[in-house]
Amino acid sequence: xxxxxxxxxxxxxxxxxxxxxxxxxxxxxxxxxxxxxxxxxxxxxxxxxxxxxxxxxxxxxxxxxxxxxxxxxxxxxxxxxxxxxxxxxxxxxxxxxxxxxxxxxxxxxxxxxxxxxxxxxxxxxxxxxxxxxxxxxxxxxxxxxxxxxxxxxxxxxxxxxxxxxxxxxxxxxxxxxxxxxxxxxxxxxxxxxxxxxxxxxxxxxxxxxxxxxxxxxxxxxxxxxxxxxxxxxxxxxxxxxxxxxxxxxxxxxxxxxxxxxxxxxxxxxxxxxxxxxxxxxxxxxxxxxxxxxxxxxxxxxxxxxxxxxxxxxxxxxxxxxxxxxxxxxxxxxxxxxxxxxxxxxxxxxxxxxxxxxxxxxxxxxxxxxxxxxxxxxxxxxxxxxxxxxxxxxxxxxxxxxxxxxxxxxxxxxxxxxxxxxxxxxxxxxxxxxxxxxxxxxxxxxxxxxxxxxxxxxxxxxxxxxxxxxxxxxxxxxxxxxxxxxxxxxx
Numbered sequence: 001x002x003x004x005x006x007x008x009x010x011x012x013x014x015x016x017x018x019x020x021x022x023x024x025x026x027x028x029x030x031x032x033x034x035x036x037x038x039x040x041x042x043x044x045x046x047x048x049x050x051x052x053x054x055x056x057x058x059x060x061x062x063x064x065x066x067x068x069x070x071x072x073x074x075x076x077x078x079x080x081x082x083x084x085x086x087x088x089x090x091x092x093x094x095x096x097x098x099x100x101x102x103x104x105x106x107x108x109x110x111x112x113x114x115x116x117x118x119x120x121x122x123x124x125x126x127x128x129x130x131x132x133x134x135x136x137x138x139x140x141x142x143x144x145x146x147x148x149x150x151x152x153x154x155x156x157x158x159x160x161x162x163x164x165x166x167x168x169x170x171x172x173x174x175x176x177x178x179x180x181x182x183x184x185x186x187x188x189x190x191x192x193x194x195x196x197x198x199x200x201x202x203x204x205x206x207x208x209x210x211x212x213x214x215x216x217x218x219x220x221x222x223x224x225x226x227x228x229x230x231x232x233x234x235x236x237x238x239x240x241x242x243x244x245x246x247x248x249x250x251x252x253x254x255x256x257x258x259x260x261x262x263x264x265x266x267x268x269x270x271x272x273x274x275x276x277x278x279x280x281x282x283x284x285x286x287x288x289x290x291x292x293x294x295x296x297x298x299x300x301x302x303x304x305x306x307x308x309x310x311x312x313x314x315x316x317x318x319x320x321x322x323x324x325x326x327x328x329x330x331x332x333x334x335x336x337x338x339x340x341x342x343x344x345x346x347x348x349x350x351x352x353x354x355x356x357x358x359x360x361x362x363x364x365x366x367x368x369x370x371x372x373x374x375x376x377x378x379x380x381x382x383x384x385x386x387x388x389x390x391x392x393x394x395x396x397x398x399x400x401x402x403x404x405x406x407x408x409x410x411x412x413x414x415x416x417x418x419x420x421x422x423x424x425x426x427x428x429x430x431x432x433x434x435x436x437x438x439x440x441x442x443x444x445x446x447x448x449x450x451x452x453x454x455x456x457x458x459x460x461x462x463x464x465x466x467x468x469x470x471x472x473x474x475x476x477x478x479x480x481x482x483x484x485x486x487x488x489x490x
Contacts, residue, residue, distance in 0.1 A: 002066030003059060004142040005050045006043030012144075012195055013039060017222040019192045019254075021230040029192045034233030038250045042144065042193050045091060045102060058087040062139065071107035071293070072139040074115045075358040081292065081346045084108070088296040097301025098249040100450060101190040105293045106145035110135050110198060112289030113216075113269065115357045119283040120216075120269045122276060131269040134218050138196070146194035146221065148185030148256045149201040151213075161209030168203060169258045170212035171272065178265040181215070181258045188254040191228045196220050197256065200270050201286070204278050214277035216270025217263045225261040228254040234443040241397040241430055245437040245444075253446075285352070287455065291365035294454065295342045298372045302335045305379050308435055312387045315417035315428050327382040334375045341368040366465055373458050376451040380439050387435055394432035 004012075010030050019026040021034070029035040049058050049069055059067040060083070070087040073080060091102055113120075114135035121128025138145065151160075151168040160168065169183035185199055200216030219226065235250040236243055270277055280286075309331055313319035319328065341364050348361030384391075393415065395403070404411055417428035438444055455461065480486060 002068050002142060003049055004046050006047040009046040010039060010043050015222040018227045019230060020227060033237040034235045035192055037235050037247050039193050041248050048091060054090060057090050068139050069104060069107060071104035072111055074111050076356060078349050078358055081349050081358055081360060085292060085296055085346055088293050092297045092300035096304030097297045098245055100297060101251050103144045106147055108293050109290050110138050110145060112284050115355055116284035118355050119280060123273055127269045127271060130266055143196050144194045146188045146191040146197050148188050148197055148199040150186050151203045152184050152186055160203055160213060161207060168213055171215055178263045179268060181261045181263055183258055185256045188228060188256045190251045191221060191254045192252050194221050201281060205274055211272050211274060214272050214274055217268045219263050219267060223261050225259040227257040227259060229257060230254050234446060239397050242433055243437050244434045246441055250443060285359045288359040288362055288365050291369055292345060292360045295345055295368045299338045299342055302338055306331045306335055309383050309386055311426060311431055312435055315431060317418045324386055327386060331379055331382060338368060369455050370462060370465060373452050373454060380448060383435060383439050390432050391436050391440060394429045
């Protein structure tokens, strides 16, 4: 089948998935309030990739003679990374980077898993073969994946082996056909709108008591015994005039509950090996594999936020004030920095001799992932400061229509922007409805939390950046300048 369009994608969501929300099961995510709009957005992604105008940019001809999205391709050259980055950017720029878990993110994750075939198969070659076969299955069927990489945050002090068993999803027993899995995993973003789930990575296991948690596998979202417990949907099911982001990009985050789910053996690629399991994130170059997509998305998101901040300032002509210009200039600098890092990530890419795969430059990826959580919080604050009370003077679509009908069209003058705004073809009220949805709505709060903790706690990540960085050259420079014989002088 290779690449699907939106209609084929939506048809695939009509199955027996158990999506728990607001006290009950969601019957059909393609029509249910709070879910239908996001389903249509993901369908638009699949239509976008099939549009003849985008086809060469986002896809390649695979060995089957069919078109596949470039995110499924394991990079075998620097050019592959350039092409993949352009494909990532096409959708990210189209949506202003508002969909963090677009399908191409997990496509790239699955390609990273398959590229680590040599690692999974060290003791049992069959497991490495499974990883490659899962990628091929996902590519040929254009599978939309969610992910459960993280253990539930229940008790971070007590060792996992001393906690109540199966709080984290683990192996109950091996069967003739696969393994029985019980427990929970987070954070299944996009799960209600996905076809399958991939689970691996954490926790780091220690000793026999924790070996049951050394597991990596894929499973259909509607597998018997698998339940998805959603947080509240932040899509109010109102017009996109009122909620242009919440009404389109509510990805939904979930907790996956495995109630004795049987995972077929051919879907397992990581199984009860402490050494292999604990080292996989480093060996598969997890940050480099997935971070490329994140950097590209962050560039698009920052560009969108800059445009939003600029138009908000222009709506009242406050962009002529030096204090506002400084805030806007800081956002420009952030965008330029992220763009530069993203280029460096690809142009500084290196080949891994162990598997012949090209990975983005680790230093550039790390820098980009560490900077953006702080950038995002600062940008949101800048937009709030620039917008001020205008956020509170942006009536809903229905309210604007009602007051206009009651008082006449002249009432609209109380809600207009500066004269220059008309030249942009943008009205002030819809602009501020959009801006509030980005900085102040329920979904905006989720987005800030999401960016703050993307790829883990940033303070821990910064300390790890220091601990893992090769400081030899830096120290050698200090030693050289401390040497009395430097430049031959005593």
